[in-house]
Amino acid sequence: MANPTAAMLVIGDEILSGRTRDSNMHHLAGALTNQGIRLTEVRMVADKPEAIITAVRALSEAYDHVFTSGGIGPTHDDITAECIAAAFDTPIGIRNDARALLQAHYDATDQELNEARLRMARIPDGATLIDNPISAAPGFILGNVHVMAGVPVIFESMVASVLSKLTGGDPILSQSLRINHGEGEIAGSLTILAEDFQDLSIGSYPFMKDGIYGTHVVIRGTDAARIDAAMTRLARSLPEDDM
Template sequence: MPNPTAAILIIGDEILSGRTRDANMHHLAGELTRIGITLKEVRMVADEKPAIVAAVNALRASHDHLFTSGGIGPTHDDITADAVAEAFGLTLGIREDARALLAAHYDRAGLEFNAARQRMARIPEGASLIENPISIAPGFSLGNVHVLAGVPNIFQAMVASLLPRLAGGKPLLSQTLRIDQGEGVIAGPLGMLAAEFADLSIGSYPFIQNGAYGANIVIRGSDPARIDLAMSKLAALFPKGGA
């Protein structure tokens, strides 16, 4: 059975303006690879409800899981929960379990549980909460859509809460060989190897280092014996890393 597939939707003007560099996609991509869920697509959209609704509906239909990042705080530009509810045709109100979690948190901290903070208890009916051990305001899973915070350490904590609940597949394994020759030299033999090992994914990632061309050849798959065999043939084609 093939591994489950996933998409990630990153929400936020600050990413698209170039002000902030996203860190969450790279973190989650590595975690999904580790547990055998295949990340097929990432989208990044602005803080605009129609764009978020359209992306949520496209990606939840075409993948086993959709993870979103960003837009679940208390400010006016936090509209992800509204957009996800709209994508599912649900209304969004304050939910009692989320409200109670937040009320207790602000009570302990001696802070007012004001209207802005109560906004973070707006969770669609039928969703299950995703624990946020850092700032308490929960994420949620609704169907196959998992709604997570954008602040990187909260995002990572939510990923750690959520992933053990999801059924993974075979971890995607990989081995890398660095070859210190240009891709123009590597390409011919590598293409034949890729055709011979069509059950594996063989990628060539070129680099320039101190003015010299090279490439990292990455062989990926779920069967370690096949990867070993392909890697030994690759190494024989380019002895001593091709240098």
């Protein structure tokens, strides 16, 4: 089966200012690859309505699935839910099941479900809720867009719950080989290999360790036998002193 495509939208001034180092993108990338879904594009934008709406529309049209992180908390700069609704021209309002989740959580922890917290029950019409086992405030799915929290532990639990329900393509397999030569010395072989195995993705990643230049070659695809064949060919093409 062909692999579905996906895009991610990371929302938040704190990432772009360098205050916070995003870890959600790397987590999602690995989880999607395991699921056989190809993460094809990532965008990171500030907490600005126009930036969010434009990106959501573009990504939602171009890819099978979109995953967002950030901007669904209780404060004035949490505007993701409103922007998703706007991107789909859909009304948004407090939803009773979302309010009940919040009410139960705050009752249990002896806190008040005040006006600010109630904003987290605002859900676009027609969306499906995503469970938040940590702090109750739900994410949601509208169309092909999965809207999740920015706090990594919550984001990761939402990803697990969402991906368990998505159908991936064939798993994306990979093999890698560490070669004690710089990229420039094996680039010719890699070019020929890539031409002969156009169904595979062949990447080369340089490293330098203890003053020696080397290369990790990673061959990726969905057909294990083809990957084996490419790896065998690669090994045979290397300078003798490398093997």
